Amino acid sequence: MPTARPVATVTLRSAEFRRTREAAWRTLDELISRVERKGLSHLSADELQELPLLYRTAASSLSVARSIALDRNLILYLEGLVLRAFFVVYGPRTGIMEALAGFLKHGFPAAVRKAGWHILLATLALASGVAIGFMLVLPNEGWFGVLVPETLAGGRGPASTAQQLLDTEIFAPWPGIVDSFVVFANFLFRHNATIGIMTFGLGFLAGVPTLLLLGYQGIVLGAFFALHHNRGLLYDFVGWVSIHGVTEIGALILCGAGGLVIAENILFPRRHGRLDSLALAGKAAAGLAGGAVLMLFVAGLIEGGLRQLIASTPWRLVIGAATGILWTAYFLLLGRREGHGPAA
Amino acid sequence: MARQLDRINRLLDESTRNRREITTPEGVVLEVDIANRGERLVAFLMDFLFWMLATALLFLILSLTLVHGVSGSVTVTIVLFLSFLLRNLYFIHFELHSQGATPGKRIVNLKVVDRHGGPLLPGAIVARNLTREVEIFLPLGLFFALPKLDGSGDFWAAASYLGWAAALSALPFFNRDHLRAGDLIAGTMVISVPRRALLTDLAEGGSRYVFSRRQLEAYGAFELQVLEELLRRPRSKETQAMQQQVCDKICRKIAWAQKVEPAEVPTFLKAFYTAERAHLEGEQQFGRYRADKNATAATHT
Numbered sequence A: 001m002p003t004a005r006p007v008a009t010v011t012l013r014s015a016e017f018r019r020t021r022e023a024a025w026r027t028l029d030e031l032i033s034r035v036e037r038k039g040l041s042h043l044s045a046d047e048l049q050e051l052p053l054l055y056r057t058a059a060s061s062l063s064v065a066r067s068i069a070l071d072r073n074l075i076l077y078l079e080g081l082v083l084r085a086f087f088v089v090y091g092p093r094t095g096i097m098e099a100l101a102g103f104l105k106h107g108f109p110a111a112v113r114k115a116g117w118h119i120l121l122a123t124l125a126l127a128s129g130v131a132i133g134f135m136l137v138l139p140n141e142g143w144f145g146v147l148v149p150e151t152l153a154g155g156r157g158p159a160s161t162a163q164q165l166l167d168t169e170i171f172a173p174w175p176g177i178v179d180s181f182v183v184f185a186n187f188l189f190r191h192n193a194t195i196g197i198m199t200f201g202l203g204f205l206a207g208v209p210t211l212l213l214l215g216y217q218g219i220v221l222g223a224f225f226a227l228h229h230n231r232g233l234l235y236d237f238v239g240w241v242s243i244h245g246v247t248e249i250g251a252l253i254l255c256g257a258g259g260l261v262i263a264e265n266i267l268f269p270r271r272h273g274r275l276d277s278l279a280l281a282g283k284a285a286a287g288l289a290g291g292a293v294l295m296l297f298v299a300g301l302i303e304g305g306l307r308q309l310i311a312s313t314p315w316r317l318v319i320g321a322a323t324g325i326l327w328t329a330y331f332l333l334l335g336r337r338e339g340h341g342p343a344a
Numbered sequence B: 001m002a003r004q005l006d007r008i009n010r011l012l013d014e015s016t017r018n019r020r021e022i023t024t025p026e027g028v029v030l031e032v033d034i035a036n037r038g039e040r041l042v043a044f045l046m047d048f049l050f051w052m053l054a055t056a057l058l059f060l061i062l063s064l065t066l067v068h069g070v071s072g073s074v075t076v077t078i079v080l081f082l083s084f085l086l087r088n089l090y091f092i093h094f095e096l097h098s099q100g101a102t103p104g105k106r107i108v109n110l111k112v113v114d115r116h117g118g119p120l121l122p123g124a125i126v127a128r129n130l131t132r133e134v135e136i137f138l139p140l141g142l143f144f145a146l147p148k149l150d151g152s153g154d155f156w157a158a159a160s161y162l163g164w165a166a167a168l169s170a171l172p173f174f175n176r177d178h179l180r181a182g183d184l185i186a187g188t189m190v191i192s193v194p195r196r197a198l199l200t201d202l203a204e205g206g207s208r209y210v211f212s213r214r215q216l217e218a219y220g221a222f223e224l225q226v227l228e229e230l231l232r233r234p235r236s237k238e239t240q241a242m243q244q245q246v247c248d249k250i251c252r253k254i255a256w257a258q259k260v261e262p263a264e265v266p267t268f269l270k271a272f273y274t275a276e277r278a279h280l281e282g283e284q285q286f287g288r289y290r291a292d293k294n295a296t297a298a299t300h301t
Helices: A013-038 A045-068 A072-090 A096-114 A116-137 A142-147 A162-170 A177-205 A208-229 A234-267 A274-306 A313-333 B002-013 B037-065 B072-097 B103-107 B122-145 B152-169 B181-186 B221-232 B237-254 B262-285
Strands: B019-023 B029-034 B110-114 B188-192
Touching: A013 A045, A013 A072, A013 B262, A045 A072, A045 B262, A072 B029, A072 B221, A096 A116, A096 A274, A096 A313, A096 B072, A096 B122, A116 A142, A116 A208, A116 A234, A142 A208, A177 A208, A177 A234, A177 A274, A177 B122, A208 A234, A234 A274, A234 A313, A274 A313, A274 B122, A274 B181, B037 B072, B037 B103, B037 B110, B072 B122, B103 B110, B110 B122, B122 B152, B122 B181, B181 B188, B221 B237, B221 B262, B237 B262
Parallel strands: none
Antiparallel strands: B019 B029, B029 B188, B110 B188
């Protein structure tokens, strides 16, 4: 039977270490729990100032604990605490509005400027599609039904006469504000966004489907050109397309360029390795696609609402050219100087 | 050290989580648990539910306020467009606002982090969420927009949409970090951050048992930490039986002469834990870390 009173006192450096630091850890824990529940804005100015200091204390505590302590619970607790504090201290500081504004001001135009070659390649794919579609349909309009799906043709085809095309398509009456701006614009936006995002997403499959899809969109457009050319309506049709088409086709090309950026980094990883180089370029690529979706939204509004309101080909061409100039200026001029903010 | 804790996790929790190291800007290496696919699915389904509820609420409000003068198709169009916006803004807003955790992720303790331990930038959050549109919502939306499965052309279109969604959803099964396409693009990964409480220190200053150096040299850090877990278990018949068993084993191993009464077992084990930890930590400070009872003291930690 052992004696009832202590016969040995053991001093543990790790226990001593814990006693002196524990209060700071608990304070940090409490602060972080509050940030996790309610967000950073609920901390007072003093607490905000204290946070990084407490975080560094906890981080150094963890390093010490790892080398002197064998208390498993202590080490696991500190690892969790430092990790959670790390997210708060290095977490995103911007709200969604700031992030979006930063993206529009810097991220999107910068991403476009960086992807010059990809944009050129995407444009070439689309242009060659237009040429092929035009060449095929011009001598033989039978190709039109083969190349253009029913839903896109919308009743237009080899059987249409010039007068029909003028009345129901190019100078069709304006359907009214609600139907044109809300219903039709939205339908067009969703249809175009679907195609744009697909062009981008298919970049994962090494980019070939991206180019094919771009080429196909070009073929459809070329087929329409040929159909109208044969009826002497090419000038009016170009006006009809250009008012929204500059924005829409630009967006499509940017989506495709984004897909090609991804494809390039999958096929030809640079010195960082495939995953890392994908991660480096991916943000810019997704920025291209995201910005392009916004452009498509604008295009949808112009196409659904404005186009039929302006029933004059010269004016349509002027607006189309103006949108082209505006987009170019936006991409080339904005966000050049301030390169030090968080990359959006 | 990390591998050491891993081994105990495997023994005690039977967990086989994948772990990765990230290095904070201060140079502290942190081990993080990669989130399970199951956890991520649960988190996604919860977010999906929240989003659906928000959309339904929106629809309700719109249909109540816009009843006069506006046709049904216009309402549907507005709701479709707003739900598209809502879906994209929901994930981006919450991942920005609460340090990489949407409400669904917060419930299952998941977080989005930069794969290399850098700060999580808004660009990365936007990128990983835009890609979700390509991965899941777009193909599923196209699938449900198909009129009916009668023509063979429609069948192939439906199959390709579903196949695209399935292939991209299956991506997390084919890499060790369980990354989906959006994570690949944005350079992020999803980790599990379980909340742990700091429990009281088991080591006690005073002890009425004295152990010799020879006796303490019987074990290493692994056994010590398993003993710690045993002592931290909630009191129950089962725990008592296990502690009795372990106590007998220790007594045999270190040739403890006196008999330990059943009522004294927890006290004895605690005393042994304290002494063993003091011994091993002391040795470790001299650069003689001992991983387990089979290891000879290594000179590195």
